[in-house]
Amino acid sequence: MLLRQFIKNSSNPPLTPPKEGKLPPFGRVGVGQTSNFKTMKKELNIIGKSHQKLDGKERVSGKAVYGHDIELPNMLHGSILRAKYPCAEIISIDTSKALTLEGVECIITANDVDVNNIGYKRDHPILKKGTVNCNRDEIAAVAAQTKEIADKAIQLIEVKYKIKEGVYDPFEALKETAPRINEFGKGAEQFGNKNVAEYFHYEHGNLAEQKAKSKVIVKKRYELPRVTHACMATSNITAEFNNFDGRLTLWSSTQVPFLYQRDIAHALKMEPSKIRVIQPIIGGGFGSKLDMHPFEPICVLLAKKSGKPVQILYSREEEFLASPTRQPMVIDLTTGCDENGKFTFREVEIIKDNGAYTSWGATTPFVMMQSYSSLYQVPACKFDSHAVYTNNPFAGSFRGYGNPQATFSIESNIDLMAEELGMDKREIRLINANYKGEITGQGLHFKTCGAIPALKTVIEKSNYDKIMAAPNTGRYKRGVGLGSMLHVGGGAKIYRSDGCGTTLKLDDYGYLTIVTGSNEIGQGSETVLAMIAMEELGIPKEKIKVINTDTDVKPWDVGVHASRTSFVAGNSLLGAIKLIKEKLNNKASQLLNVKTNEWEYKDGSMLFNGQEIKLDKVAREMHFASPHELCTVNYFYEPPSRFQDKDFKGDVSGNYAFASQAIEVEVDTVTGNVQVLNVHVSQDVGRVLNPIGLQGQMEGGLATGIGYALTEEMIYEKGILKNPSFHGYKMLTSTDMPDVHFYPIETYDEAGPYGSKGAGEAPLIPTAAAIANAVSNALGVRFYSLPITAEKVLRALSEKKLETRNSKQETNKI
Amino acid sequence: MNFEVISPKTTPELLNAIYDNQTENFRIGAGFTDLINQFKTQETEGLILINLTQLKDDNFKLIIENKTNFQIGALTTASEIIDNKSIKENFPVLYQAASKLASTQIRNVATVGGNICNVSPSGDMTAALIALKATCHIIDCDGNERKELLSSFIRGLKKTSLTKKEIIKNITIPKNAGQNLKSGFEKVGSRKSMEISIVSLAYHLQLTNDGIITHAGVACGAVAPTIPFTTSACEFLIEKNINTISENDKEEFAIKVLEYANPISDIRASDWYRKEVLFNVSKTIFGK
Numbered sequence A: 001m002l003l004r005q006f007i008k009n010s011s012n013p014p015l016t017p018p019k020e021g022k023l024p025p026f027g028r029v030g031v032g033q034t035s036n037f038k039t040m041k042k043e044l045n046i047i048g049k050s051h052q053k054l055d056g057k058e059r060v061s062g063k064a065v066y067g068h069d070i071e072l073p074n075m076l077h078g079s080i081l082r083a084k085y086p087c088a089e090i091i092s093i094d095t096s097k098a099l100t101l102e103g104v105e106c107i108i109t110a111n112d113v114d115v116n117n118i119g120y121k122r123d124h125p126i127l128k129k130g131t132v133n134c135n136r137d138e139i140a141a142v143a144a145q146t147k148e149i150a151d152k153a154i155q156l157i158e159v160k161y162k163i164k165e166g167v168y169d170p171f172e173a174l175k176e177t178a179p180r181i182n183e184f185g186k187g188a189e190q191f192g193n194k195n196v197a198e199y200f201h202y203e204h205g206n207l208a209e210q211k212a213k214s215k216v217i218v219k220k221r222y223e224l225p226r227v228t229h230a231c232m233a234t235s236n237i238t239a240e241f242n243n244f245d246g247r248l249t250l251w252s253s254t255q256v257p258f259l260y261q262r263d264i265a266h267a268l269k270m271e272p273s274k275i276r277v278i279q280p281i282i283g284g285g286f287g288s289k290l291d292m293h294p295f296e297p298i299c300v301l302l303a304k305k306s307g308k309p310v311q312i313l314y315s316r317e318e319e320f321l322a323s324p325t326r327q328p329m330v331i332d333l334t335t336g337c338d339e340n341g342k343f344t345f346r347e348v349e350i351i352k353d354n355g356a357y358t359s360w361g362a363t364t365p366f367v368m369m370q371s372y373s374s375l376y377q378v379p380a381c382k383f384d385s386h387a388v389y390t391n392n393p394f395a396g397s398f399r400g401y402g403n404p405q406a407t408f409s410i411e412s413n414i415d416l417m418a419e420e421l422g423m424d425k426r427e428i429r430l431i432n433a434n435y436k437g438e439i440t441g442q443g444l445h446f447k448t449c450g451a452i453p454a455l456k457t458v459i460e461k462s463n464y465d466k467i468m469a470a471p472n473t474g475r476y477k478r479g480v481g482l483g484s485m486l487h488v489g490g491g492a493k494i495y496r497s498d499g500c501g502t503t504l505k506l507d508d509y510g511y512l513t514i515v516t517g518s519n520e521i522g523q524g525s526e527t528v529l530a531m532i533a534m535e536e537l538g539i540p541k542e543k544i545k546v547i548n549t550d551t552d553v554k555p556w557d558v559g560v561h562a563s564r565t566s567f568v569a570g571n572s573l574l575g576a577i578k579l580i581k582e583k584l585n586n587k588a589s590q591l592l593n594v595k596t597n598e599w600e601y602k603d604g605s606m607l608f609n610g611q612e613i614k615l616d617k618v619a620r621e622m623h624f625a626s627p628h629e630l631c632t633v634n635y636f637y638e639p640p641s642r643f644q645d646k647d648f649k650g651d652v653s654g655n656y657a658f659a660s661q662a663i664e665v666e667v668d669t670v671t672g673n674v675q676v677l678n679v680h681v682s683q684d685v686g687r688v689l690n691p692i693g694l695q696g697q698m699e700g701g702l703a704t705g706i707g708y709a710l711t712e713e714m715i716y717e718k719g720i721l722k723n724p725s726f727h728g729y730k731m732l733t734s735t736d737m738p739d740v741h742f743y744p745i746e747t748y749d750e751a752g753p754y755g756s757k758g759a760g761e762a763p764l765i766p767t768a769a770a771i772a773n774a775v776s777n778a779l780g781v782r783f784y785s786l787p788i789t790a791e792k793v794l795r796a797l798s799e800k801k802l803e804t805r806n807s808k809q810e811t812n813k814i
Numbered sequence B: 001m002n003f004e005v006i007s008p009k010t011t012p013e014l015l016n017a018i019y020d021n022q023t024e025n026f027r028i029g030a031g032f033t034d035l036i037n038q039f040k041t042q043e044t045e046g047l048i049l050i051n052l053t054q055l056k057d058d059n060f061k062l063i064i065e066n067k068t069n070f071q072i073g074a075l076t077t078a079s080e081i082i083d084n085k086s087i088k089e090n091f092p093v094l095y096q097a098a099s100k101l102a103s104t105q106i107r108n109v110a111t112v113g114g115n116i117c118n119v120s121p122s123g124d125m126t127a128a129l130i131a132l133k134a135t136c137h138i139i140d141c142d143g144n145e146r147k148e149l150l151s152s153f154i155r156g157l158k159k160t161s162l163t164k165k166e167i168i169k170n171i172t173i174p175k176n177a178g179q180n181l182k183s184g185f186e187k188v189g190s191r192k193s194m195e196i197s198i199v200s201l202a203y204h205l206q207l208t209n210d211g212i213i214t215h216a217g218v219a220c221g222a223v224a225p226t227i228p229f230t231t232s233a234c235e236f237l238i239e240k241n242i243n244t245i246s247e248n249d250k251e252e253f254a255i256k257v258l259e260y261a262n263p264i265s266d267i268r269a270s271d272w273y274r275k276e277v278l279f280n281v282s283k284t285i286f287g288k
């Protein structure tokens, strides 16, 4: 595994020579970059070298305190009764038996609470009344002295239902005759269909003209499954409500504490500032904790009613049943290219199964349209996406945010166009690849762009030619496939602020406290922040504290999403460091009686011209000597990105990340199993900050991506989940992981800290696409739906066998 | 989960515990990897657990080479099977089945006796032992002992011939006639570990020096309510030469194996897939 194998000038000539001046110089990355961003030029000691996670030891030794470990005095345990049927009317709820169970403290139903609907469209009641719309619907909740009692009480609650016929297929839900699924949905008024929850339209270029130019047009339908995050730590929350001052403290594993504070406040009709959100160590986010979910305000309601702290912990089964999922969708994609293989247009229609309620996940088209409009050069694009209510559980956000789905369809169509045109699959990608300086039809401006270097790297490293040339007979068939992706790399302007605040405090002993608005949810961003401070201030790791878990203390940040944290929080920290250095420089100059701003920070000291003074000494002199000032600073960083206009055009991110993967698979024609042998991944990360952290993001992302491609699927029958366990839900294990060969590309984008770009989501985005292309390459059969299970493969092979036999007019044996 | 636990240290203590609780609701636990899962969904109030983990009796615990057979204690774990040289040399099918079971953590506690008595059609070690024509040695709380061929000890889905008074002490496997073997365990599933067989094929063929098949034991897992010993498929192989066996014979063998399959469709695979794979896999066992 090569952690930092930088791209050298390839000895092979490019497949198609880039047009002069149009494409970026292809070669050792960093060459040709013109930025004079100060921090980039400097010799770095810390950044770019591997550093252990700050909480690594706690995590591996079992000392880390997760939400599950929290125990407050007199704390009660909550449990939630969920709907027995995915579609029904509630006739009555009788809690009387449950209330008599010893140890039960209180029970709530929709009738007992005064709350607002939640969710991105405010179409989601916390507790359901009247109708039940999906299998995970919350009907009642119990707080009891133990979890066992609470669970037992739940079973004693008697609910009478009138069962209704549900709608589980979004295409059925779109029909005139379908019942209205969500009574709060505004589809009829807003989108002309009662069951449409959200609609996005985007276009650029002249579609008709581009179609006419096209030599090849490929139109295909792709079907994407429902998968889930399967966080190792199940969902959890602990709520304590203070009756005296009306303040609420939540120990929550949200990814977005400040939005969450606002959401809880809205749901429960409280003042946001009376809510303090504390994040214990989080055992997996991956987008699942972007929305606030009903169990969270429910826990508060129980705490309010019982007057005691309440904790709700999901069991693994409940985690499968009731936590969010990735959007399942059907994508109809039509794409074209001219006789030279240059892309002409993309036209896409997407029907997304929204489930019963609308979460942030309904906004995934925002990301998907970027890929359709701007992944590779696309002269014209038309994009329509409907999120449709069904009686399935509602989908949420998930690492990649629609992009794995979009990329799967785009990259599959590219292979198909190449096949039809008789063109090399590498070449068609290279001649259409994004380039530095490109402003796409959507208005994304690629000030730096590692797309071509990434693509060339994986092609070269994967032994593409050798695999293609190897004889492919016998039981095991090998193949190789390519997939590339584009994703935001510098945050995404979707809230009024995509910024992040930082407060720094240097104490009398030379310890630095970084109070950052950003959150650590396991991705390693706090470690990167500590590294930045070490780099800039010469303070050792042991003397750095990162405070990031408490909304009462920390400044604003929008939250962990869009691969933004190291980018935004890193820039914010650099800004704060600049300010604190000004203070320290002034004081040190004054103390040593020199006139300079050129202090060097090293090993806890400040150095200039042979003079040296310890940092703690400077801080003490600031505090204790006149004019007595604090050694603290505040800084707020707002990325230069802009809101997109009403047509979704504009430069939405501070910078953009590019990646390519070349994946080698081996298909067992006896069992149908696909094994991923090698993953070659090259990603434009701007600059590597913490190599080992980045490698972790790669491997973790790939594990999710491979599962998405091959094995993971939530299996529903009429709205009921059939595989709510790791036994039935085939998340892959460490023993299934292939060798991961990672080649970072450094493009030094001036927007990012030290030139870096967001990197967290990318590793899983092109994986399913590349695997599907590889399987197709191995077998000569293409799969248009995920996951590509062993059974699907074997069926396809037996159909192919039949076909060839029939065409040879042989009789069919077994 | 709420139950009384009795942890006998000697066999008399164990038999007494069973004797004393005959009229009670009791369960025997060895590695608990199946039991714990059952307890999650079953009422455990009033349950008495006879816990075998503290038992110190070599007859239950050791792998012993006797004159005509190998004896494996019911409490032998999958890991102990893997670590035993004789098993690896003489019965690759069992070695492989134990190696492919779950994960290291589970293998360290999951026992052979538990695998048999859980009577799952996808029990990996059980399938291997059926192919090996193993015999169960059973003891009851009155001190009576009996033995029964494993393939007949299993009576149906989740059913054995065991009475409430009885417990398996150990299992014996007849020794091989010679050194030449074609023995292995094919496990089909979508993960490399932590996977319950979607289909398994356990085969143990004994050969002459020239490759003539003299004894054949083949069993298939997860394709019927119980794990069948595929008698007619085995008989078909006798006297065939493994080095020269024709494609037609391989196919015929596979068709005969398939006759024992009557799989279900469930979330993990359809009956079609299970049959198709069993057929495919059966054809491959003769390869090098």
Ligand SMILES: Cc1cc2nc3c(=O)[nH]c(=O)nc-3n(C[C@H](O)[C@H](O)[C@H](O)COP(=O)(O)OP(=O)(O)OC[C@H]3O[C@@H](n4cnc5c(N)ncnc54)[C@H](O)[C@@H]3O)c2cc1C
Pocket (backbone or CB within 6 Å): B027, B028, B029, B030, B031, B032, B033, B034, B035, B036, B037, B074, B075, B100, B101, B102, B103, B106, B109, B110, B111, B112, B113, B114, B115, B116, B117, B118, B122, B123, B124, B125, B166, B167, B168, B169, B194, B195, B196, B197
């Ligand atoms: C995550 C996971 C993965 C698994 N993967 C596999 C796999 O890949 N392949 C596989 O075959 N199995 C698998 N299993 C199932 C299980 O691990 C095996 O069946 C194991 O061998 C059971 O042994 P145990 O000692 O844990 O049995 P226990 O759970 O202790 O007992 C199982 C049953 O046997 C009875 N019993 C135990 N010992 C005796 C005895 N001496 N006499 C009479 N009755 C007895 C018990 O009363 C109980 O009914 C898996 C289980 C888990 C939890």
